[in-house]
Amino acid sequence: MEIDLKQLRELMRSLKQFDVSELEIEKDGERIYLRRGADTVVAPSAVIAAPAAPVSSHPPALPVAAAPAASAASDPNVVAITSPFVGTFYRSPSPDAPAFVDVGTEIRPGQVLCIVEAMKLMNEIESEISGTIVEVLGDNGKPVEYGDALFKVRKSG
Template sequence: MDLKEIQNLIKFVAKSGASEVKLEMDDVKITIRTGSDSDTTIVQQVPVQSAPIVQQQPPAAAPAPAPETPTPAPASEDSKYITIKSPIIGTFYRKPAPDKPVFVEVGSEIKEGDVLCVIEAMKLFNEIESEVTGKIVKVLIDDATPVEFDQPLFLVDPS
């Protein structure tokens, strides 16, 4: 079962109003609990064979996103670029709405404070702003894709 299928299952459970759903397959056991007094969803994915437990839990509250800290990319041809990473777990969107244009394209000139994308976490859309000035060299994530904390999103040429 891949991440998209798990996310769709979470959405389905949240819409259904069920407080807990357990799903057991050959090699995976998933429990989804939704609290009645808040919008928290807990997913536990437990491989039945003796592998470690993977527990994914969204933040209790989605405050304003912390500014991303640009860090150098791994040493390679991209070493001169700055990597902008996700400050939160959620779903990455390149557009503010489906009928609107993308925030930035490859080749776009950006400056500090420019909105690069939005990340949806617990039904809140958090604008991710640039901490650097430069030019977008590469978009590392596809639109409407789940992202993890500290996952690289963009490569920026600061020169």
């Protein structure tokens, strides 16, 4: 089953538009499974099984949602930014480049925080909130699962 990135994005938009939480398509033994995130996810999040593309592909950045941090003792303004899908977490655009963000970095909506490589696609993950990075939870070059906390951010006013 051939599906390009444009078709995949349209499917993801349709999930949100029609308030569908999951979609599975199977044809000729190939499967595509999309799932919108949990309660706090405001953008389409997906676990994607799609044809591989060249490593140099840089699709538009995917927004991620901020979920409340797990610790009950934590500041109520601190939220966790989670991975929108399964992949490999990278803090910088290349091994010799500086990290997109570090502890203490002020962030704003639309700012790239990291890359999650999935199916050989390098997906820039953008912030949906303004605030300050208080903790980096993802390990550079290590696998992440859908919903794994990547950063803790103290939201600003």
